[in-house]
Amino acid sequence: MRSGHAWHDRHLGYFFVLPATLMLAAVLIFPAFITVKASITPEGGSGWNLTLVHYLKAFRDPVLWQTFKNTFAFVAWSLLGHFVLGLGLALALNQALPGQTFFRLVTLIPWTIPDVVAGILFRWVLNPIHGAMNPLIRLVFPSFPAEFQWLSNPTLAFPSVIVANIWRGYPLVMVMLLAGLMAIPRELYEAAAVDGAGKARRFFHITLPGLSTIILIALALDMVWEFRRFALVVAMTGGGPGTLTEVLSTLVYKTYFQFFTFEYASAMAILMSAVLFILSLPYIILVGREQ
Numbered sequence: 001m002r003s004g005h006a007w008h009d010r011h012l013g014y015f016f017v018l019p020a021t022l023m024l025a026a027v028l029i030f031p032a033f034i035t036v037k038a039s040i041t042p043e044g045g046s047g048w049n050l051t052l053v054h055y056l057k058a059f060r061d062p063v064l065w066q067t068f069k070n071t072f073a074f075v076a077w078s079l080l081g082h083f084v085l086g087l088g089l090a091l092a093l094n095q096a097l098p099g100q101t102f103f104r105l106v107t108l109i110p111w112t113i114p115d116v117v118a119g120i121l122f123r124w125v126l127n128p129i130h131g132a133m134n135p136l137i138r139l140v141f142p143s144f145p146a147e148f149q150w151l152s153n154p155t156l157a158f159p160s161v162i163v164a165n166i167w168r169g170y171p172l173v174m175v176m177l178l179a180g181l182m183a184i185p186r187e188l189y190e191a192a193a194v195d196g197a198g199k200a201r202r203f204f205h206i207t208l209p210g211l212s213t214i215i216l217i218a219l220a221l222d223m224v225w226e227f228r229r230f231a232l233v234v235a236m237t238g239g240g241p242g243t244l245t246e247v248l249s250t251l252v253y254k255t256y257f258q259f260f261t262f263e264y265a266s267a268m269a270i271l272m273s274a275v276l277f278i279l280s281l282p283y284i285i286l287v288g289r290e291q
Contacts, residue, residue, distance in 0.1 A: 038266035054267035063243060064251065064268065071247045074162060075226045081166030082222055083215070086173030091207075093174075094181045104178075111171035119235025122164040126150035151237050154244055161236050161245050168232060169225070173218045180214035181207070213286065220283035227276055248272045 040050045058064055093104050110118070125132050128147040137144045150160050184206065192202050208215075230249040233239065239246035239254070252272060256265035 035266045035269055038263050039270050040267075041263050043261070043263050054264045055271070057264060058267050058271060063246075066243060067246045067248055067251045070158070070243075070245065071227065073158075074165070074229070074247055075223055077162045078165050078169065078226045078229075079219055079223055081162070082170045082173040083219060085166060085170045086218075087177055089170070089174050090177040090181055093178055107174060108171050110168050113168065115168065115229070115231035116235045118164060118168045119232040122160070122167075123151065123236050126160055152241050154241055157237055157241055158245050161233055164236060165226070165229060165232055169222065172225070173222055176214055176218040176221075177211060180211045184210040217283060217286050220280070220286065224276060224280050224283065227279060228272075248275075 039054055040052060042049055042051050042053065089107055093100065093107065097103070113121070124130070128134060128149050131150075133150065134144065134146060134148050137148075138146065151157050188206050188210075189202055192206060197205070228249055229247065230253065233245060233247055233250050234253075237245040239250045243251075248268070249272070252265050252268050255261050255268060259265075
């Protein structure tokens with residue numbers, strides 16, 4: 001009886017986590033297995049006739065390479081914008097100002113808006129006929145074209161999407177940096193002020209070192225999020241004009257659901273997942289060290 005009770009106590013936890021484990025397998029593991037199998041299956045083939053032709057095609061595909069470049073540029077500029085805007089607002093919101101709680105809530109509004117809604121909102125703002133951007137610019141510069149094209153302009157389409165994405169995603173970095181700022185002891189700033197250190201020296205010698213780990217974690221996590229951004233790009237430009245705003249997630253979607261090249265789309269998805277895993281390693285390492 002005692003041995004039976006001991007076995008029951010030792011293994012009872014496995015029964016509690018079994019439903020979640022089965023759900024995880026159904027939602028993640030099984031689709032991943034199907035995707036890997038499709039990526040090494042000949043086009044239109046079936047069974048277990050395996051091939052690497054889709055991966056070889058991917059490495060020779062100029063559209064895919066251009067999309068990789070677009071994606072890395074999109075992620076890099078988004079991270080820079082999120083960090084600069086997030087840090088600036090975190091520093092401002094960390095001050096003892098009237099209405100501090102209200103302003104903190106207001107700055108979180110972009111994060112509460114779904115990607116597709118944010119994309120539609122910016123597409124309307126930048127609309128050359130009914131949008132609000134051109135009339136606002138014409139108030140300052142009357143000679144500005146009344147129906148200036150933003151999202152169909154080969155030069156401005158990509159920066160327009162990046163600006164929209166910066167507005168949509170900065171609250172994540174801002175909240176993490178604000179939490180880090182609130183954790184820095186005030187005594188350090190007071191002691192530095194007594195020693196004659198100005199605001200710039202306090203920022204570079206106290207604030208930034210105190211936020212170093214949080215900055216790395218925030219940027220690593222944000223990088224993974226931005227690399228898989230999809231709905232905002234689709235809602236604003238659909239990847240156009242041409243492929244100038246195409247990112248990996250939209251290309252995989254089009255290849256699978258519009259061109260119906262399932263096997264090649266699966267190979268691209270596997271390559272994208274491999275890149276995402278490499279990009280997530282800094283976050284995994286930093287979190288493991290913290291624990």
